Amino acid sequence: MIQRIGQQTSGLDEAELVAQAQSGGVEAFTELVNRYERNIYRLARHITQNPEDAEDILQETFLKAYEHLRDFQGNSKFYTWLVRIAVNQSLMKLRKRKSDASVSLDDPYDTGEENLVREIAVWEPNPEQTYSQEEMRAILEKAVDSLPPTFRAVFALRDIEELSTEETAAILNLSIPAVKSRLLRARLRLREKLTRYFKRKGDDFFDYM
């Protein structure tokens, strides 16, 4: 990722900004918005796969953060706290949108044995060069869209935002083994979906088994 969060060095550090915002500093809060809005927007888009939802979630997240600023104790990084609000809002939004009970942290897919690997085929060496940015984006979105929402959340936090397993577990209220298991399943499912597009041409009749 071009910009990793929490590593900006210019100006005040996060804790100082939060302290100022907590005592009513509007400028400090605006600076927190400026620092983190792009990441929160991106995360919400990854989880909801929808630009309007992502904007709603962005607004809801910062509104909630503003309203509950005094409840923030500084036990975690402010950004982690913000991400937690955004993930909860995103999952809630999906639940409403789909109006069913399938969006839950207790994922039905997670029980029992699952065939994690179905297709084994060598890919083109650089699939990135075979497709335009737009085509690639569409392929990647379609693949992510097929994941259960909590898998998406784990994948977005670990592999897109590059948060640690521990941070991801804390944000999602999951155990560390649960995060690891979901990440593995998410990665393997995406791999499976992408294989359809990226496998080396002419390999269909090869037998790798």
Added chain:
Amino acid sequence: MITCKDFLSELNEYLDGSAESGLRQELESHLSECPNCWVVCDTTKKTIRIYRGVEPYQMPSGVHERLLAVLEKRARA
């Protein structure tokens, strides 16, 4: 002896570089002998690389301004 199933369950650790050196060696030795696991490992690695490499979502224009407007309204309420 590491089986394909063992390999798969350690794949994240291997890809994230968090496998201890002993385990890492065992996984690598399995990889060198098992073409299937090699392909799965290689394509999973590429999956992550491609997702990380794609142009990140940009906020469309107007989103920032609308967010500030919403917050300002709340602050004045």
